[in-house]
Every structure is written in C-alpha cells, then in structure tokens.
Amino acid sequence: MAPKEASIMEGPGAGEESLGVTNGKIGMWTFLVMDAMTFAGLLAGYARLRWTPDSLWPFPIEAFGVIGIQLTAFNTFILICSSVAMVHVLAEQMRGNMDRAEKWLMATIAGGLIFLGIQAFEWTHLIIDKFHLLMDAGYNQNFPATFYLLTGFHGAHVAIGVIYNTILLMGMRSGKVTEEHTSTTEIAGLYWHFVDLVWILVFTFVYLI
Amino acid sequence: MATTDAENHYAEGWGWGRWDWLYAEYMWVWVALAVLTLVEVFIPEPEIFAALFSAIPGISTVGPVESLIAYLDQLQFNRVFVVVSLIVLALVKTWLVAWYYMHLIAEKPAIILVACAPFVFATFLTVGIFPWQGAYL
Numbered sequence: 001m002a003p004k005e006a007s008i009m010e011g012p013g014a015g016e017e018s019l020g021v022t023n024g025k026i027g028m029w030t031f032l033v034m035d036a037m038t039f040a041g042l043l044a045g046y047a048r049l050r051w052t053p054d055s056l057w058p059f060p061i062e063a064f065g066v067i068g069i070q071l072t073a074f075n076t077f078i079l080i081c082s083s084v085a086m087v088h089v090l091a092e093q094m095r096g097n098m099d100r101a102e103k104w105l106m107a108t109i110a111g112g113l114i115f116l117g118i119q120a121f122e123w124t125h126l127i128i129d130k131f132h133l134l135m136d137a138g139y140n141q142n143f144p145a146t147f148y149l150l151t152g153f154h155g156a157h158v159a160i161g162v163i164y165n166t167i168l169l170m171g172m173r174s175g176k177v178t179e180e181h182t183s184t185t186e187i188a189g190l191y192w193h194f195v196d197l198v199w200i201l202v203f204t205f206v207y208l209i
Numbered sequence: 210m211a212t213t214d215a216e217n218h219y220a221e222g223w224g225w226g227r228w229d230w231l232y233a234e235y236m237w238v239w240v241a242l243a244v245l246t247l248v249e250v251f252i253p254e255p256e257i258f259a260a261l262f263s264a265i266p267g268i269s270t271v272g273p274v275e276s277l278i279a280y281l282d283q284l285q286f287n288r289v290f291v292v293v294s295l296i297v298l299a300l301v302k303t304w305l306v307a308w309y310y311m312h313l314i315a316e317k318p319a320i321i322l323v324a325c326a327p328f329v330f331a332t333f334l335t336v337g338i339f340p341w342q343g344a345y346l
Binding site: 020021025029030032033036037039040041043044045047048051052053061069070073076077080081083084086087088091186189190193194196197200201203204205208209 | 235236238239242243246247249250252253254257291292295296298299302303306307310311312316317319320323324326327330331334335338339340342
C-alpha cells in the first residue's frame, strides 16, 4: 500500500503532513484566518458606523444597563471556562485517559450551551424591553443592526462549535477517536478557542467601549 | 503509525510530556483571562463593583469598605484612557488564547505568520475606513 493510502486508512487522527504540521491543521488554520478576516470586516464596519460624526450612537453600557454588562461578563467567563475545559480534553487524551477526556468534552459542550442560552435570554430581553426605547429616543438604527449581526454571527459559530464537539464526543464514545487521534481533538480545539478569542474582541468593542 | 502534531511537539521538546507544567500553565492562563475580564468590566464602569460590594451583607457597613464603595461610586476614568486600555486588554487576552490555548507557542513560524495575517488585515481595514474627520471617542 502506498504511504499516502496507509496514512488515510489509519483513521481520523492520521493525515499527510506539509510545512511540518498535518494537513488537517493547515486546513483549520486557513479556515480560521478567513473567518477572522470576516469578523475583522464586521468590526471595522462597526467602528466606521459608530464613530461617524453625528451618528447618534448610544453608549452600550447605558443602552444595555449595568445588569446587561454583568450578565455578558459572566457569559464571557463561561466561554473562558469552556475553552480551558477543551484544553483539558486534549491533555487527558494525550495521557490516554479517555474517560476523563470525555467528561471534559461534555463540560466544554455544556459551557457552549450555557453561553447560547444566556445569549438567547439577552436577545429576548433587548428585543422586548430595550431597543424599541432607543429607537423611539432617536438613536441610530445601525446600533441594534450591528449588535445583532456581530453577536448573532458569533453565536452561530458557538452553535456550530457545540455540534462539532458533540460529533467529537460521539466519536470518543464509539471508540473511533482514541488516544492516538490527538490531532483530531487538537483541530477541534483550534476552532473552539478561536470562538473564545473572537468573543473577547466582540465583548470589548460592542459591550464595553 | 502516523505521528500527530502533539507527538511531534513532544519529540521536539515543546513540553508536551511534562504534564504538571502543562496543567499549571493552562490554569494560570485561565486565571489571567478571568482577572483581565474583571478589569475590563471595572474600567468603563467602576460603579458595578460599588454595587457588588454594597450587596454583600455585613461588609458594606465596615468603615474602609464603606469608603471604598463611596470612592468607586464616584470614580470615572478618562474616556481616552478607557478606550485605549480596553483595546490593549482585549489584545492581551487574544494573545493569551492564541499563544497558549491554540498552541502557537509550540507552532512552526509559518503557522504563526499565517495566524498574524488577519490582524494585519484588520489594522489596515480599520485605519482605512475609520472616519478620521470629526470622529469622537
């Protein structure tokens, strides 16, 4: 069997290597770079709209209220915890302790679901109680538009990450992802940490500044 | 058997085999991220912490704490300082996640360069389309 075929046959952790890392990782980094540029475009557009003279843009902290910022700060903490849980998944897998890796992965997924739940609660609260008051007060309509676009786009990434991690968990449970397939987990982790990384920027620019 | 990236790092001495060190490193990054998030919330709205201390029964009436609450209630940072410090804090947190959690610390220089590309793009884009004439913070 040719080496290339053998590598593909060995399972999800295997893969050809180029530039000294697996092609799977190169693929994920390429996707993340593209995705980061999309977020960069959205954030740059947000900055352009917000700081245009006479844009009538409310201060987010005043618009969301103190409780809103506290809740979102807590949500940020949840995502940070979920991110470190993902680190533990890989660490336990590399130790060969798949039971603990599965538990950490369940914690990672739970963190993502809690984040989405809190975001859904926040959106509902803002739609029903807040934003129509801001519009009545004459503030710029681009404020809620950019807010929902940025947080919604990120929320979609979290939802996809939860599905991705759930598939990984199913693979671990079925025995298809074993301690030898650390590359598979590492690539999933790259995506999940990227979601955390982007939220740090969205939280700062949309909620705090 | 095909080698994984993690095994390659171990073989190259990236520290993947020293489990305790790895564990501690990631946990310290987690603590740093949590603390920096608290600082991020504190800078634009110190009064949140005044409200937090006020809500703790038995503490808000203690002399020094009462003074601290009153001080935090009045505290307002300069707007330019708020914006600049929040951006710096966000970049530090971003770097922590990318460097330690996304393993750039153990990555080939080519991957690090690829990872930096969006920041270069973002900087040029933001500077390019920012409404410099008449913009206010």
